[in-house]
Amino acid sequence: MGVIEVGLGGRLDSTNTMEHKVVTVISKIGLDHQSFLGNTIEEIAREKAGIMRPGVPCVLDESNPPVVRKVVEDYAKEIGTDVILSSTESAFLDGLSEEDFEPHQWQNLACAYTAFHLAYTKPASPLHHLLPAIQNLRWPGRLQTLDIRSVTGRREVVLLDGAHNVQSAEVLGSYVDNRLRKGASKVTWVLAASKGKELEGILKPLLYPGDCVAAVKFVPVDRMPWVEAMAPQDILAAASACGLDTTQLRDADSNLSGALRWAATVADGGPLVIAGSLYLVSDVLRLLRDAEQLKSQLLG
Template identity: 30%
Template sequence: MTQRSDAILERMMALHPKIIDLTLDRVWSLLDALGNPQTALPPVIHIAGTNGKGSTQAMIRAGLEAAGKRVHAYTSPHLARFHERVRLAGDLISEDALTGVLDECYAANKGAPITYFEITTCAAILAMARTPADYTLLEVGLGGRLDATNVVDRPALTIITPVSMDHESFLGDTLAKIAGEKAGIIKRGVPVIIGPQDETALEVIEARADRLGAPILAHGQHWHAGSEHGRMVYQDESGLLDLPLPNLPGAHQVQNAGCALAALRHLGFDDTATEAAVTRAQWPARMQKLSGGPLARSAPMAELWLDGGHNPAAGAALANHLANLPPRPTFLVCGMLNTKDIAGYLRPLAQVAQGLTAVSIPGEANTLPAEETARAAAALKLPAETAADVPAALAQIAAHTPKARILICGSLYLAGAVLRMQQPQ
């Protein structure tokens, strides 16, 4: 069903020809016209990084809510519908509330150039500033220094999850440059939690924190997280926690949980919050198992998984997770954007998969054609074919390996299309 917010969002797409144009000038102008709602937000936890931002945010939210706190959360992109980006005091923003703030921002902007992400971020901030809550979780969209979320002078806490190569055309062509952009969310005197980092990235992040007098809580120095005997073990200067493994699948989620636990412990929360962070977090399209729904009809005996990771670090994490699942023939259904490092993403996955079926991402202008994805896989000695769409890909795999493990992967945009296919019509 088409909603009024869809029409407003479509109108906003025309305000600026570039999808991404990193600067804060347009955001500051609109926020000023709106009365600077960013100054009225509940205490902010600002999260940047290449991988793990969303999962870390979801775990912090689960912990805070278990402790009885009301939590705003802002994330991007959405998967099935825009409303997923904004949670107000725990609940997805309503259609009426979303339509109201979008209309207000559109009017206040007076037709001036502004990107879709910038104006919708301002709308989210406006909605969150007007709704009582105890905490605000802001996830960076791209980079950090010039991201539209980087408008809070003094957050309660900043977090930088693992940094790796991604979005090089916008953030820089070296790990040091990318880390510098992510470190742009660090604020003077505000503690920063640093997830596991390559030494180059860590040096850049710590140097900025030192310049700004921001206390550092870094993985491997001030806190440690790992798994032992099927449990998660977390330790910091306050002591040791013995917890269940995160309910979000994948060994990499242990380190994301470590960032979340470091945040909760720094904020003074107890075992109720820390255990809920690892056991109650929900985050779709991160090694999400698909059970039932329309897609299951295309491969009724297969084990279906969905993941939206799209860079080399995500490919490595997925390959590691697949390698540790019970043995089963594994095939990929992959669709990617043409801006991504497809060889870097597929290289580790080619070591654990028996084949790949490539698809184009439906409705996405910047999709990599299925034929190019298949060629990239074949160049890595991964047998590849193409399919018209995801249901056809599943049926092709099921025809020769009915009980396959099938991972649909390569893009959050593909993941969103898959989740929409799974929704009741």
């Protein structure tokens, strides 16, 4: 059995060539990729609903707003299938504590749990497979703690997250506020973004006056020439509009290692977060991998 992620949208996605879908899942929907999917949450929901197939049940994240639920359920009636809202029954709750997860993680787990129950047709309970997988889950680029000592010399771990739209930025901002800002005078950020992103909405839940920001461009994305990095000066202008002092801003251009070194210096052991783009996540992980490989070669 395979778990296949839709690339973009749903209605026109290449995953629709699959002939043997057992269950489909629509998680929390937010405004993103409007140039492809539509300018309203209803239009985007309709595009996402296109992954559904007649007779194949669809799990919908119950935390979606009513307008999303209506669009998805109306389309399900059109094609002849059922929508099942995500659920965490008592059996699921017995094995895990909601307190150990962020709210969005718990919502995503509810979707996975519900879909797994629909897809798992063997008589034995699937929970003995599912619980160890959840307990050992590590998701690169999503609230990932990272050691950047090989590039910067900083001993404290940093937070790496691919938040790149308003919805994911709100989740990241809540995490940073609850976990990192307590007892800290500032948070230092290394940020990148794709051109066309709604930057004001993304930065608003992240940045506070007194924070420091290094803006950087991610490298060109292989085989995706339509994806372009936003100019660092545009990111810094948006950060300044959030109330940050211009003396606490750094234009790193395309120099990611330089951005990380500057951020590590000004953070001075305080919270450091890298965010704004999954392409930046890729660049950071590649930079650290190459640094570790070079270190191993020199020591070898």
